[in-house]
Amino acid sequence: MTEPHIYPRDESGRRVGWIEVVCGSMFSGKTEELIRRLRRAKIARQRVEIFKPALDNRYTGDAVVSHDENAIPSQVVHAVEQILLLSSEADVVGIDEAQFFGLEILPVCDQLAREGKRVIIAGLDQDYLGNPFEPVPQLMAIAEHVTKLHAVCVRCGAPANHSQRIVTSGDRVLVGEKDAYEPRCRQCFEPEPSVEPEKKEKTERVEA
Ligand SMILES: [Zn+2]
Structure with a gap:
């Protein structure tokens, strides 16, 4: 495992912060892994705050919910700056669905880690075309620890690295459309098994 198990402190006894990225395709268990790490921190009586973007409104407004309904309370944020404001007292900051934040999540994670916090951020690392999906690749670059998870291929049983879209759409993200993948x-x-011509043009504009 690339998850760190040591909690180093500097000369003044203050915890040293870092960034952990949990990434992978859909159905790879990213949220479950995020929740597992946060639960363990809570058991150790560390102060944990959990955030997810407002765009992700699939389930309740105040819980990170994994696909086995293993929910823990979270706060929905509309802008990344809210994460800084709302996590001032936290030892550990969890962030889910990173792909719905823009690149502005990068300096936020960096600042939290510099303040001595453990930052655990989970998200999709590729879009439905198999392209790197910002900001997760950039987060992987600045993180101390990266865990890449895999699902299981529905066709052959091999480790699955991709989220296959099985409906026709040129939109880069289909929020809450698990059945579409x-x-x-x-x-x-x-990558594009059945995209209609006019949709394909839209896809190319999105990717441009
Ligand atoms: Zn396969």
């Missing part, structure tokens, strides 16, 4: 490995992944 299935996990596929590199060999079985088909």
Whole structure:
């Protein structure tokens, strides 16, 4: 595991902060892993704050909910600056669905870590075309620890690195549309199996 198990402190006894990224395709268990780490921190009586973007409104407004309904309370934020304001007392800051934040999440995570906090941020690292999906690749670069999780390919059973879109849409994200995807490995992944011509033009504009 790349999750750190040591909690170093500086000369004044203050905890040294860092960034952990949990990434992977859909159905790879990112939220479950985020929750597992946060629960362990809570058991150690560390002060934990959990955030998710307002864009992700699939479930309740105040809980990070994994697909096995293993929920823990969280705060919905509309702007990344809210994370800084709301986590001033936290030892550990969890952030879910990182792909719905822009690149402005990068300096926020950096500042939190510099303040001595453990930052754990989970998100999709590729879009439905298999392209790196900012800001997660950039977060991976500045993080101390990166964990890449895999789902299981529905076609062949190999570790699945891709989120295969199985409905026609040129939108980069389909919020709350779990049924629109299935996990596929590199060999079985088909980036654009049935995108209609006019949708394809839209996709190219989104990607441009
Ligand atoms: Zn496969």
